[in-house]
Amino acid sequence: MHIAIIGNGISGITAARYIRKLSGHKITVISRETDFFFSRTALMYIYMGHMRFKDTKPYEDHFWEKNDINLIRGSVASIDFDSNTLHFEQDFICNDSVLSKAPSHLQYDRLILALGSSPNKFGWPGQDLQRVHGLYTMQDLMQMEKLSKDLERAVIVGGGLIGIEMAEMFHSRKIPVTMLVRESSFWDMVLPAEESAMVNQQIRIQDIDLRLDTELEEIVGNDQGQAVRVKTNHGDSIDCQYVGLTAGVHPNVQWLKDSPLDIDRGILVNEYLQTNLNGVYAIGDCAQLHAPDPGRKNIEAVWYTGRMMGETAAYTICGVPTEYHPGIWFNSAKFFDIEYQVYGNVPVDISDDHDSLFWQDDDRERSIRIVYSTDDQVVIGFNLMGVRFRQEVCEKWIRDHTPIAEVMRDLVLANFDPEFSPYYHRKLQEVYEQKTGKVIEPQLKPRRFDSVFKFLKKEV
Amino acid sequence: MKEEIYPSMSLANPHPPFVDWVQKLGVGIALVGLGLMLVSLFNLAQTPSFFWISLGCMTAGTLLFAWRQYAGTHPGIKNNGVWFSGMTTRGLIAWIAGIFLTLFYVLLYWYPETLGFRSEGESTGLVAFFNPLSMALKNQPATQWFVYGTLYTLAIVLFGVKFLFKYRHNRYHILRTISVIFFQLVIAFLLPEFLERLNQPSMDLKNMWPLNYYFFFDWNLDRLIQGGNLGIFMLVWGIALILVISPALTYFYGKRWYCSWVCGCGGLAETAGDPYRHLSDKSLKAWKIERWLVHGVLVFAVVMTGMVLYTYFTGSSQVLFLNSYSVRGWYGFLIGAAFSGVVGVGFYPLMGNRVWCRFGCPMAAILGLQQKFFSRFRITTNGGQCISCGNCSTYCEMGIDVRAYAQKGQNIVRASCVGCGICAAVCPRGVLRLENGKIDIDQRTTDKRAVHIPYDEVGLMG
Structure with missing residues (x-):
């Protein structure tokens, strides 16, 4: 065959x-x-x-x-x-x-x-001009590379994962970047408000001109059909020699x-x-x-x-009919220096049906969020910024409909940060203790792989 | 595919000013320090004050460079432009650095008199230039080995500080770097010099056989046995290291306890050698060569030591058809000097920072065998999060194709892994973690699920 x-x-x-x-x-x-x-x-x-x-x-x-x-x-x-x-x-x-x-x-x-x-194009005037590119293929990268020579400013349209990657790329070459983001906060259709704000901060720390609530109105070209300027819906005009279209694919x-x-x-x-x-x-x-x-x-x-x-x-x-069941949702990304991991369902708006425990550090560089349903107190999702959690553990908690109390007690099992890292999970446990008035009595020693292994093998 | 088709992007402007004027100033100051050492070879500027100025310039220049490179940057991975700089991609300047280092080792090992060493009478040149420090530490004039030890230690300390700046967001790297600095500065350098000052037998207490290949040589055994209580302690300690301490620590933590926390060769590789870690060859072919070569050296070391001990106890220098003195001479020349020194360090800018550790070190070979078959250590992968980007493999100084395991959801259990932890640090998705676990010690290399099709259907494994 x-x-x-x-x-x-x-x-x-x-x-x-x-x-x-x-x-x-x-x-x-x-x-x-x-x-x-x-x-x-x-x-x-x-x-x-x-x-x-x-x-x-x-x-x-x-x-x-x-x-x-x-x-x-x-x-x-x-x-x-x-x-x-x-x-x-x-x-x-x-x-x-x-x-x-x-x-x-x-x-x-x-x-x-x-x-x-x-890459998505939404019928913007000038979207097919030269120097207007997405970033998906090797050819896109080579275009980007070619145009980086003498590039004075790049404008990136769209606040998604590719957009922030592109911003980081230009920034690594010290090329000034303007990001036009339609939403009022970065990626806020996926990230809850606090996490989204952390990304805004991260972008601005790098001196990137992040314009929220801003839409592309038009890309203006020169006689040679090359993009030279973009106009926003606020009437601003930004000179540029590269336009990145990163509003999804x-x-x-x-x-x-x-x-x-x-x-x-x-x-x-x-x-x-x-x-x-x-x-x-x-x-x-x-x-x-x-x-x-x-x-x-x-x-x-x-x-x-x-x-x-x-x-x-x-x-x-090959003759073994197999259904596609990808399991519990997970994903990860990196926003400049902040790693992001998600396991399960983390709604943007924590509604009446759900509640979440949330901790972030004072610098807003790290956070942990655990979402659970209000009626049966069962954990449904994890959102991590600057902290690594172990996928298999989070997934098992979600799959087994584990109560938040149990997850909070055993939270150390999820720890996937490098050895000697601070115990960030402890911070979230403190949040839980304050919120509920309960005191967590951990039964597991920190950072013992053996406990993780036993937990993963345990049948419910 | 021909690599030049996707050039390292030479069309454009891959050279933004990664190095600014402050850093250039730093390099300049350090070069003044180095220049003073070079002119001392010709007995110029041969005074204590010039010596201290030289040392001070090297220190100040390097620290200024490192501070400027990382201060003001957001803590995180700092690999921008690594493949664009000639210094880190075998460019002209890297070749110059490599040749300079190699030349220094050749002179040091085989022509020390060119550095000013005199076996009779007072030394001159570079060796004499180091007298002020040598007198201060041990009240004896310097030898070429003192010069080497000082420069080696200085490199680990200064580039160690640079590494600490670079990885200030990661406690694993902070701690292990402080550890290698401590072991080099205190245990390998200051303590032996101090013991010499007291006329006691001196020894680098962490330098273990077979890396320390002369531990069982007759002159060393005699020296320790005649060295009073301290000498006997050192003999017992050296043997206990080999038989008890090292196997136990390797069982619990993998070979990293030695190779990237304690060892001097590892210490230099992890600090001064860090900018070259991506130059290690990741191909399957290199892995094959590595296994033959490193285990070959181990066999050589064991056979040579066996013959030396035979001679020591029987008094007969002839073992079968070989002369044990001549075999140990060849080992010292080929392995001790040429491989570990000239190739091991001199070739940093060309072949990466762990050439010796990977292809030649018999200690690494022993610890590696144990790590592979009898240790709790492994690098675990985080479910299905790997995006196969290749950062882990690229920055593995031991040339391990880490990605090949990570994308399958398989633990990494490799004899050569020194547990430096850089793969886990550069991973943009938080996929890798260095771990020790007893419970699944026999299943460390089993494939884990890299896809999420439930086990009970067809049991898809990565």
């Missing part, structure tokens, strides 16, 4: 690796971006000089041939779903490939679409809209990640689940869901 995979990001590559682990099927992975899989989460570190491109490749180049995974560098122009044929763009030019040239067409028996995302499926594939915002898939067409699967950022699990969204453009989907699809294709 020949399995073709379009896209060599984390989803496509994980699928390829697991199909190889499970079978001897012929595998072909097609990418127009790079010859070999690299970690796009590390694009920012290449720009900042922390790593070289080659350091972002999780497997050495000889890995693919050794594992009999064929790689093609090329651009799929169209897919004939009736005859199971991929047609390649013939005038696709890339001068940096060491792979053999893409064929004109390719037959497959199973097809996996792992197409990734594209959408599935990269525009080119398939006229195909027989069932497409909404993304390619619609069932719990086996199968599309409406027989033998065609969609995974990663481009897939939209008909019926996501409770607490999960139908499109989740994050790294680990791509990995999980790749693995799940591989099992199904």
Whole structure:
């Protein structure tokens, strides 16, 4: 059986690796971006000089041939779903490939679409000018690099995770940055107010011109069609030579809209990640689940869901039908120097149904929040800023509907900070003691891995 | 893919002023100090006041540089521009530094007279330049080894302070850096010099066989046995270190208790060598070479020591067809001097800061075997949070592909891991943690769940 995979990001590559682990099927992975899989989460570190491109490749180049995974560098122009044929763009030019040239067409028996995302554009005037870019692909990074020469100011539109990464990148080169954020506080559709304020502070500490409650009105170009200025909805005009569009991403499926594939915002898939067409699967950022699990969204453009989907699809294709159940939500990010981790459900507004225990340090550089439901006092989510918690422990507490009292008593189990770090969990326990008037009597010694292991093995 | 296609981004402006004028001033002051030492080679500026000025300039310059680099920055990871600077990417200046260091080691080991050392009569040149400090500490004129020990200690202290600035947000790094500074300054440098002043047998009490390869040499054993109570104590201590203390500590904490908390080679690597940690080779091939080489040196050290002891107890220098004196001579030349010194430190700017520890150190080999098979230590990974970015692997000075484990949700249990903890520090998602656990000691390397498909379905493992 020949399995073709379009896209060599984390989803496509994980699928390829697991199909190889499970079978001897012929595998072909097609990418127009790079010859070999690299970690796009590390694009920012290449720009900042922390790593070289080659350091972002999780497997050495000889890995693919050794594992009999064929790689093609090329651009799929169209897919004939009736005859199971991929047609390649013939005038696709890339001068940096060491792979053999893409064929004109390719037959497959199973097809996996792992197409990734594209940056959102909301019909802003000037959004298609030169020097206006998102940050998703290697090509985006190279554009950003090229334009950084003599760059006097960059304007970043959108207050998401890519936006703050981009700000950090420019800042590392001492290039002045203005961020236009529509919301009244950074990422406040995801972060509760206190955490969001911590990020605002973090951005401003770095001398970045953060403009909240500000929307892009227009990008103004010069005679050469290059962006030179942006105008905001407050009438301000900001000169710049680079505009970063980071107001989220959408599935990269525009080119398939006229195909027989069932497409909404993304390619619609069932719990086996199968599309409406027989033998065609969609995974990663481009897939939209008909019926996501409770607490999960139908499109989740994050790294680990791509990995999980790749693995799940591989099992199904190799004869072990496997449903996609990503489990309890988690995610992480880094806002300049503050690490962020979330486990479970942390609503932006802690409503009547929920309550939360919250501690933050005096400098507003660290915080811990635990959300629980008011009626049965069961823990539902953890939000960490500048503090590391152990995912498996948090997840088990949530899954087992653990009462807040028990979590607070055993909070030390979640500690994942480096050895000798201060006991931040103790601060939250103090908050709990003040709030409830109860005194916590810890039963576990701090930082004992053995207790963690026992806890994780314990059946409820 | 050809690397030059995605250049280290040379088109643009990857060189914002990472080094400002204050730092340049710092470098300048330190170079004045170094320059005074160089001219002392030719017996110029050969006075105590110039010596103290030289030491003072090196100290002040280095500290000014370090302070300026990190003061005023927000505490956090400071790797901006590491791959853009010639000094840290095998550029011209790195080669110059490497050749300079290498040359110094060659002269030190094999041509000490060029540094001014005289076995008869009074030394001159650089060696004599250090007399003021040597007289102050032990009331004896300096030797080339005193010069070396002083510079080595100074490097650990000064670059240790720089490292403390850099990692001031992380207590693990603060404590282990204070620890290596203490062990070098007090245990390896001041205490032995002080004992010499008192005419007592002196010894670096933390320098353990087989790293200290001459511990069982006849002259050393005789010296300790004839050294009174203190000498006997040192002999017993040295043997207890090998047989009891080291295995116990390695069992509880992994080899890091030695390699990145105590050892002098490790101390220099973690401080002066820190800017070069990303230069270690991460390829599978390098790992294969490493295993052959480091265990080969261990076998060499054990065989050589066995022969030396045979000779000591039987009086016969001929062991089978080999002369034990000649074997130990070769070990000293090849391993003791060429590998650990010239290659080990001289090549910092070219091959990374742990070349010796990774490829050559027999002590690291022993501790590594124990760490792998009989220790509570491992680096755990935090569920499925790894984003495969590669910071951990890039900044692993031992060339371990940490990411390969982390992205599978697998613990890292590797013989070579010195437990420096930098992988955990540079991880932008808080995925790694150095831990000791007894309960799962036999399952340390089992795959954990890196995906979240429930166990009872098909039991997907990372």
